[in-house]
Amino acid sequence: MTGRDRYTLPMRALHWTRAGLIIGLIALGWLMTSLPDSTAVKFEWMYPVHKEFGVLAFIIGLTALVVRTRSTLPPHPAELSGWENMLSTIVQYAMLTLAVVVPLMGYAMSSSFTQSDGVPFFGINLPEILAKNDDAFAIFEWVHKTLAYTMLALITLHILGVVKHRFFDRERDTDVLHRML
Known part of the structure; x- marks a missing residue:
């Protein structure tokens, strides 16, 4: 394994931080x-x-998107099939996108709810820029929840892919876990 086979340290740190946060947020939600x-x-x-x-x-999701666009990504293992490469890429980009969109929908939900006491951020109350509207709140609530469960499904698919490549593929060169460790 060479350094070229792994994601950069900032990308790996953001990946694991984001993973812990998102799984914790879904569980708490x-x-x-x-x-x-x-x-x-x-x-x-x-x-x-x-x-x-x-x-x-x-914030971490946005940071991960910026870091990813400025980083050289390791190539997919040559032994992966075309459909596995495509599915992996789609799932990764979908998770990155949802890491930004799901919190935005949560903010919109909280901001538009007539009984909301605001959106706190560790001692700072963020401005609520949307008009209070319980009909809009209901839409944002549905979108937030649906996309959060979509994120959970993608995380599950992502983990199953890693487990498949690590333990079940005949070609050991398809193991991708080391790229993120």
């Missing part, structure tokens, strides 16, 4: 929305934390 509204911690802690780390995920 699922948990907080499944709790009854009478659960105090839901609105006092869970929603604000979800919003703060969602903004952080947005």
Whole structure:
């Protein structure tokens, strides 16, 4: 393995940071929305934390996009088939795109909700630039949730691809995990 076979250190650091944040945000989002509204911690802690780390995920997602456009990407292993290369590329770009769009939809959702207390970001209350409109909120809520579950499906597909190449391919040269470690 050469340095040319791996993603750059900044790309690897952003990948794992983004992965942990997104998986944590999806888990927290699922948990907080499944709790009854009478659960105090839901609105006092869970929603604000979800919003703060969602903004952080947005910033890291944008940073990852910029770093990716300025970095030389390692080539796909030569042993991968054409459809695997194409699927891998599509899934990677879709996850990068959703890492930006899902938090934006969360911001739009919170910003437009008439009962929202704002979008906090670690001691700073971000400006809400959308008009309060519960009809718009309902649309943003649906889009945010649908795209978050789409992201989860893509993450699952991504992980299954890594596991397949690492443990099940006959050609060991298709193992791609080392590229991100």
